[in-house]
Amino acid sequence: MKKITFAFLLFGLSCMSLSAQNKIDKLNMTYGEELPDDNQKIVKIIGESNDKIYALAIAGKEDYFLKIFESKTMKIISSNPIVIPKLEDKEVDFEEIYLLNENLYAIGSVYNRKEKMFNLVGVPVSDKGVLGEKSILLFNSVVEKKSEKGMFYFKLSPDEKNLLVMHTSLFSKEDAVQYEVKLLDNKLNVLFANAEKVKFDDSKKDYEFTISDFELNFQNDVFLVINESYRDSKKKEQIEKFQIHTFKQANAYKKEVVDINIKGKEIINCKMISTLKNTLKLVGFYSSVRENGKANKELKGVYNATIDFASSVTPKVIFNEFDYATKVKLLGERRAKNGKDVKPLYNITTLIERNDGGLIVLSELQLVYYGKSAGFGPLQFTPVTYIKNEIIVTSLNPDGSLDWGNVLPKEQVASITTMSLSLGAIGGNGSFTVGASLNIPLVDLGKGPEYLGAIPMYRDGKLNVIFNDNIKNKGITDIEKIKALGNYNNSVPSLFIFDDKGAITRKDPEEVVKNELVLRPGVYYRKNESEFILYSSRKKQDKLGRLILEQ
Structure with a gap:
């Protein structure tokens, strides 16, 4: 495959x-x-609340600590080890730690081999840095096997009050990718959840299936972008299909889909950003395509598409080639003059x-x-x-x-x-x-x-x-x-x-x-x-x- x-x-x-x-x-x-x-070396500054600064530190191989400091003096108040309670007698691997509207949570994952299930749990942490004795089950995602159990990904809301979590895994026997997203509030209650399997057809030439990015805006709307690309050898074309899955709070999180189709360009990657003007912008690199439809894979420039939620018009994709001055700095004058593209x-x-x-x-x-x-x-x-x-x-x-x-x-x-x-x-x-x-x-x-x-x-x-x-x-x-x-x-x-x-x-x-x-x-x-x-x-x-x- x-x-x-x-x-x-x-x-x-x-x-x-x-x-x-x-x-x-x-x-x-x-x-x-x-x-x-x-x-103990600090590897993440978690946030600041109630005149305290919270930080994650590591010592040795994988011993994690929560460090708390005074905001004004930046003097250390406490340092406590992070040990997440076992789930069904299984050790839980530490994943992340977040401060959600003054509430602190340590998050960990554990794979259940017998049930073929990948679990995610959250544990409340006190303002003194002490972990609770009981964990909160956040995900119990069924997967195909351990080697394809996938991963969990996290994104804070702009106001840092909510947490968007996504799990993705591959079901190779079904030619499908499963994604599951949940929006959690500052008590780790589920505000929204959606899970689905997306089929793909990798029998096509140069086929790629990519879940490129996911996003959460200031209105707690959730977005996910899927990019499917392949080469139509008969028509000698490179086909790029974008599908944006949108879940709006105002619409009771009912799934909406925006399709964007592109020909004659290959999309290298895609990132999303939600704006204060209630738009969603997709941006990334693209490459040119040869006459036979095969992509060159090198970076030609930057594209942008804007989805305006106040309009039903299909977004237009704007392609911007790197200018000559930029290419000279990246490639050198000789290669820029010869029209070479930028390495990916x-x-x-x-x-x-x-x-x-x-x-x-x-x-x-x-x-x-x-x-x-x-x-x-x-x-x-x-x-x-x-x-x-x-x-x-x-x-x-x-x-x-x-x-x-x-x-x-x-x-x-x-x-x-x-x-x-x-x-x-x-x-x-x-x-x-x-x-x-x-x-x-x-x-x-x-x-x-x-x-x-x-x-x-x-x-x-x-x-x-x-x-x-x-x-x-x-x-x-x-x-x-x-x-x-x-x-x-x-x-x-x-x-x-x-x-x-x-x-x-x-x-x-x-x-x-x-x-x-x-x-x-x-x-x-x-x-x-x-x-x-x-x-x-x-x-x-x-x-x-x-x-x-x-x-």
């Missing part, structure tokens, strides 16, 4: 215990006191709604290299290299047409060794992902990959992006002249500002402070458009802080 994929930070600081660590242009980074050296190494990481209803799309070059595993018996050690390089910035007008494009130059790499139990080969369809951006496992965070990437901020019509850079790149915006990050412990924060025409201004620290804290862009919490909670480090010295983007 063909490969089936699911491609789905002005706060006034007056406390004397906080001191300004750094300022770049209008960005202020202010930190609290040093955190205890307890070998870029994943959409951030979608930002512009003030005028347009979009800003950030797409980062992301790669993962797995080295040869070594070990004894089932215990295996695998070297893993994470690469996060330049970011393509594409700004689209409200109608989906290209406004401007540019490239943020950076070159970052981090290598770690991860330990895992080798349980034998798993079928090629046994692992699924939702969305196109690189998902770094929690067990790998705290070791280096979280220093990679960037933190985007949008305010007053300007895009600001901060990331860790090589000190030798100070003042350089030419992608051909930048040097790789190298040792992230010696990096400095660099700020790139894009104006409303896409022109870049680079801002670096006026002077490099010795032993300065290093940002961890992979671990932050966005409170609003101008305030972020940070986690930064210098070897064993860790601190929480706030990043403020001033007007």
